Amino acid sequence: MGNSDEYQKLGMGRSITRRDFLNGVAVGVTGAYAALNGPNVFAAQQPSSGKNESSDAANYPPLRSALRGNYPDAVAEFDHIHEGKYTEFPVADNEIHEEYDLVIVGAGISGLSAAHFYRTALGTDRRILILDNHDDFGGHAKRNEFHYQGRTFIGFGGTMAIATVYPYSYGAKALLKELGVAVERYPEFVNHELETKYSLASAMFFDKEHFGEDRVVAGHGRLPWKDFFAKAPLSDAARNDLIRLHGKNPDYMAGLTVEEKKAKLAKISYQDYLLNIAKMDPGALPVFLGDGERNNKRVDTMPALEAAQHDAVGFNGLGLKLGASYNEGSFFFHFPDGNASIARLLVGKLIPAALPAQQSMDTIVQASLDYAKLDEPNSRMRIRLSSPVIRVQHEGSPETAAWVKIAYRRDGQLYAVRARNCILACYNRLIPSLIPEIPSRQKEALEYPVKVPMMYTNVLLKRWTAFQKLGVSRFSAPGMYYPYVSLDPGTKVGGYEGVTTPDQPILVHMIANPNKPGLARKEQNRIGQQELLSTTFEQFELQIRQQLGRMLAAGGFDPAEDIVAITVNRWPYGYAYTYDSLADPDVPIEQRPHIIGRQRFGLVSIANSDAGAAAFTNQAMDEANRAVQELLVRQGLT
Numbered sequence: 103m104g105n106s107d108e109y110q111k112l113g114m115g116r117s118i119t120r121r122d123f124l125n126g127v128a129v130g131v132t133g134a135y136a137a138l139n140g141p142n143v144f145a146a147q148q149p150s151s152g153k154n155e156s157s158d159a160a161n162y163p164p165l166r167s168a169l170r171g172n173y174p175d176a177v178a179e180f181d182h183i184h185e186g187k188y189t190e191f192p193v194a195d196n197e198i199h200e201e202y203d204l205v206i207v208g209a210g211i212s213g214l215s216a217a218h219f220y221r222t223a224l225g226t227d228r229r230i231l232i233l234d235n236h237d238d239f240g241g242h243a244k245r246n247e248f249h250y251q252g253r254t255f256i257g258f259g260g261t262m263a264i265a266t267v268y269p270y271s272y273g274a275k276a277l278l279k280e281l282g283v284a285v286e287r288y289p290e291f292v293n294h295e296l297e298t299k300y301s302l303a304s305a306m307f308f309d310k311e312h313f314g315e316d317r318v319v320a321g322h323g324r325l326p327w328k329d330f331f332a333k334a335p336l337s338d339a340a341r342n343d344l345i346r347l348h349g350k351n352p353d354y355m356a357g358l359t360v361e362e363k364k365a366k367l368a369k370i371s372y373q374d375y376l377l378n379i380a381k382m383d384p385g386a387l388p389v390f391l392g393d394g395e396r397n398n399k400r401v402d403t404m405p406a407l408e409a410a411q412h413d414a415v416g417f418n419g420l421g422l423k424l425g426a427s428y429n430e431g432s433f434f435f436h437f438p439d440g441n442a443s444i445a446r447l448l449v450g451k452l453i454p455a456a457l458p459a460q461q462s463m464d465t466i467v468q469a470s471l472d473y474a475k476l477d478e479p480n481s482r483m484r485i486r487l488s489s490p491v492i493r494v495q496h497e498g499s500p501e502t503a504a505w506v507k508i509a510y511r512r513d514g515q516l517y518a519v520r521a522r523n524c525i526l527a528c529y530n531r532l533i534p535s536l537i538p539e540i541p542s543r544q545k546e547a548l549e550y551p552v553k554v555p556m557m558y559t560n561v562l563l564k565r566w567t568a569f570q571k572l573g574v575s576r577f578s579a580p581g582m583y584y585p586y587v588s589l590d591p592g593t594k595v596g597g598y599e600g601v602t603t604p605d606q607p608i609l610v611h612m613i614a615n616p617n618k619p620g621l622a623r624k625e626q627n628r629i630g631q632q633e634l635l636s637t638t639f640e641q642f643e644l645q646i647r648q649q650l651g652r653m654l655a656a657g658g659f660d661p662a663e664d665i666v667a668i669t670v671n672r673w674p675y676g677y678a679y680t681y682d683s684l685a686d687p688d689v690p691i692e693q694r695p696h697i698i699g700r701q702r703f704g705l706v707s708i709a710n711s712d713a714g715a716a717a718f719t720n721q722a723m724d725e726a727n728r729a730v731q732e733l734l735v736r737q738g739l740t
């Protein structure tokens with residue numbers, strides 16, 4: 103932690119004054135929420151732009167600030183569940199009062215989609231309850247909102263976009279269509295003003311810990327590599343090798359057939375390839391730090407073959423003939439709050455009273471959602487938030503039971519409901535502890551994956567003149583705590599105006615994947631999870647202020663004055679685990695753990711993107727569809 107002078111310079115501890123001055127959220131908010139956020143919260147809010155006039159953070163979760171994502175209260179029960187505290191079903195049968203056709207555990211895209219598919223198949227008169235441990239629905243698809251200077255600023259706290267390496271299935275595309283989302287309209291809304299009007303580009307920030315001095319080099323990916331690396335603080339050997347690797351490479355594996363090359367590349371890391379096959383100077387390696395393709399596959403854990411498939415540098419002389427990969431950009435859409443807009447559209451379908459009528463992709467971004475309507479006693483479709491499920495058990499044998507009971511905690515109390523069917527759209531690793539009766543082979547498979555720790559932080563700046571002066575809209579900062587930092591211009595969907603002039607506020611998006619280079623990927627994930635779970639908001643805040651202060655110093659940035667609000671979305675339980683040729687055995691698909699793990703067990707089906715071993719919204723939808731189909735087949739309803 104810094105000393106007190108540094109604290110003051112960075113603006114640490116200004117929060118209370120600023121919060122009071124701005125008439126912010128903590129004024130008048132007491133109890134658990136205030137305690138959760140502690141004294142360093144400064145969710146700066148002023149009278150809103152009129153979109154959510156009556157909203158404040160007490161009844162509108164997207165406005166909550168400081169630690170979000172898998173915030174501490176939401177996951178407090180997970181350790182107890184894992185430790186086997188609820189081996190016995192914790193609520194007496196005679197205390198169970200609510201009964202449902204279907205109970206869904208998890209209000210992420212998968213859980214919400216499952217409810218939608220079930221109602222589509224069997225009608226809207228079915229009684230459905232969705233339980234989630236967070237105070238907001240959407241799971242990873244999380245909306246962050248800030249009200250400041252009479253405007254609303256919307257950011258994505260998790261799932262950023264409709265984008266996938268696995269093409270959307272017919273079912274997932276049909277669902278998007280039903281929700282009124284037309285991805286082909288993206289060019290209407292995309293916001294290129296930063297690049298066009300203000301001529302901003304990407305930069306790399308070289309930090310003194312890895313490169314001997316702090317230096318911004320703009321023009322990353324735009325300048326010829328020779329000119330770009332000429333400006334970087336590197337040794338001549340490292341610089342020359344980086345220029346070589348970014349250009350036309352010789353065949354470093356000459357003498358091997360294409361198949362032999364591929365087989366070898368599948369079994370070594372990208373780092374091994376760069377250092378030992380392409381003979382890169384080790385002084386150049388820090389440039390690759392932080393470069394993490396999906397799933398914490400970094401330079402040390404990414405199989406070289408996958409790196410080649412992703413067009414990483416150094417392979418173009420090998421003649422690998424990898425074939426054209428699926429073009430992710432061909433099916434892409436980004437709402438300002440990411441796929442939280444999809445979650446909101448789904449909620450609008452499930453519980454129309456929660457949103458004004460006739461929502462569409464054009465209106466949903468700015469629509470006001472009434473959280474009080476989510477769990478109304480007379481509604482046949484209910485979403486109950488802040489309710490972690492701790493135990494699921496059949497009443498009798500899973501093969502013959504007519505009911506399954508589901509226990510959850512809410513406001514410190516234990517409750518239970520009973521259902522004809524249950525879908526677990528939560529996390530695979532938790533399932534064996536939620537329902538310990540599951541066969542041991544299936545349990546083992548469910549425990550195989552380790553979700554990827556991730557952090558998406560949104561920082562509201564009073565102005566972004568520092569970015570403009572540097573000519574930069576986004577940084578990659580290899581080796582720093584947040585390797586990616588970017589202005590978030592927002593998409594102009596439904597009249598939302600994200601970009602402002604440089605003297606006006608804007609959101610900055612910062613991405614980190616805590617890990618421990620050198621270890622196996624799953625081990626890195628575990629360590630990263632622990633790091634996220636044990637770091638306080640104050641520690642994150644200090645990192646953020648220090649990093650932005652250093653990167654933007656030459657642009658005149660003042661962290662104390664320019665930072666208005668911070669929302670740290672920590673996701674120790676982030677992306678679903680996906681396999682790779684370095685870390686996972688090469689077995690036929692039917693022997694993969696996610697296939698063995700997701701089998702229906704009695705009245706219980708398993709959804710969620712973990713069940714698809716793929717961290718994508720379309721997978722979450724597809725797994726929901728499969729889980730619902732399984733329940734229908736079991737009941738002979740197809």
Ligand SMILES: Cc1cc2nc3c(=O)[nH]c(=O)nc-3n(C[C@H](O)[C@H](O)[C@H](O)COP(=O)(O)OP(=O)(O)OC[C@H]3O[C@@H](n4cnc5c(N)ncnc54)[C@H](O)[C@@H]3O)c2cc1C
Pocket residue numbers: 207208209210211212213233234235236240241242243259260261262263264265266489490491492527528529532556557558673675676677678709710711712717718719720722
């Ligand atoms: C930071 C981040 C960025 C991403 N970006 C993208 C992207 O751009 N595009 C893309 O397609 N995908 C992206 N993803 C992947 C994302 O996981 C999927 O797109 C999708 O949102 C997953 O939905 P899900 O419902 O399967 O899981 P989740 O969103 O994880 O939802 C599961 C829900 O179950 C809840 N739950 C767990 N245990 C319990 C319990 N015991 N009781 C009650 N509730 C419980 C969880 O808290 C959560 O709310 C991103 C993920 C992260 C973390």
